[in-house]
Amino acid sequence: EVQLVESGGGLVKPGVSLRLSCAASGFTFSSYKMNWVRQAPGKGLEWVSSISSSTTYIYYADSVKGRFTISRDNAKNSLYLQMNSLRAEDTAVYYCVRDLYYDLQASYYFDYWGQGTLVTVSS
Amino acid sequence: DIQMTQSPSSLSASVGDRVTITCRASQAISNYLAWFQQKPGKAPKSLIYAASNLQSGVPSKFSGSGSGTDFTLTISSLQPEDFATYYCQQYNSYPLTFGGGTKVEIK
Numbered sequence: 167e168v169q170l171v172e173s174g175g176g177l178v179k180p181g182v183s184l185r186l187s188c189a190a191s192g193f194t195f196s197s198y199k200m201n202w203v204r205q206a207p208g209k210g211l212e213w214v215s216s217i218s219s220s221t222t223y224i225y226y227a228d229s230v231k232g233r234f235t236i237s238r239d240n241a242k243n244s245l246y247l248q249m250n251s252l253r254a255e256d257t258a259v260y261y262c263v264r265d266l267y268y269d270l271q272a273s274y275y276f277d278y279w280g281q282g283t284l285v286t287v288s289s
Numbered sequence: 290d291i292q293m294t295q296s297p298s299s300l301s302a303s304v305g306d307r308v309t310i311t312c313r314a315s316q317a318i319s320n321y322l323a324w325f326q327q328k329p330g331k332a333p334k335s336l337i338y339a340a341s342n343l344q345s346g347v348p349s350k351f352s353g354s355g356s357g358t359d360f361t362l363t364i365s366s367l368q369p370e371d372f373a374t375y376y377c378q379q380y381n382s383y384p385l386t387f388g389g390g391t392k393v394e395i396k
Contacts, residue, residue: 201385210376210388210390211376216383261333268339271319273380275323276333276380277335278335279332279335
């Protein structure tokens with residue numbers, strides 16, 4: 167069974183840093199592209215960042231570029247999101263999401279989501 | 290960036306109703322379009338990818354169609370467990386973007 171378990175969220179003050187982790191199990195983590203997606207309280211979904219299986223390709227939303235860093239440790243089956251210079255608008259539930267490759271279009275889509283970890287940025 | 294616009298933003302329907310949700314992209318995205326269902330306090334769940342392909346394990350009452358800029362998600366006969374918020378998402382190009390969501394409520 168595919169499992170994605172996020173951790174590392176909490177209440178922090180503006181300007182500080184936080185590192186989120188996502189522990190993956192039930193599949194060959196090193197073969198999958200992974201993502202972070204966030205959802206502010208009562209709002210919609212916002213893609214944050216993506217990383218390819220071998221870390222060759224990394225992408226960020228403009229809203230976090232230069233402040234957040236996505237990384238992975240395939241030996242530990244783990245995905246990370248280092249968040250620096252946190253702002254009130256970064257307050258959200260952060261989801262770890264797996265990307266599944268499909269032959270039909272030689273592309274990827276989000277197939278499994280973790281339960282999320284809440285990050286609250288407030289003074 | 291590609292903007293995704295869903296309509297309606299909310300709807301009220303009865304058990305057994307056929308429900309259709311629309312998603313429009315600000316530019317053509319071929320059929321690189323996914324649909325997700327989210328229930329309160331839960332993570333989103335994948336329903337459909339490539340505009341019309343059902344994710345494994347998703348019941349056939351869900352169907353998707355469209356290509357280019359206009360897409361639809363249809364629930365053929367609404368059941369109590371289908372009351373949720375539905376999101377479309379384009380994955381044609383980065384940044385990946387979601388529609389604003391459609392909340393399906395009980396009439």
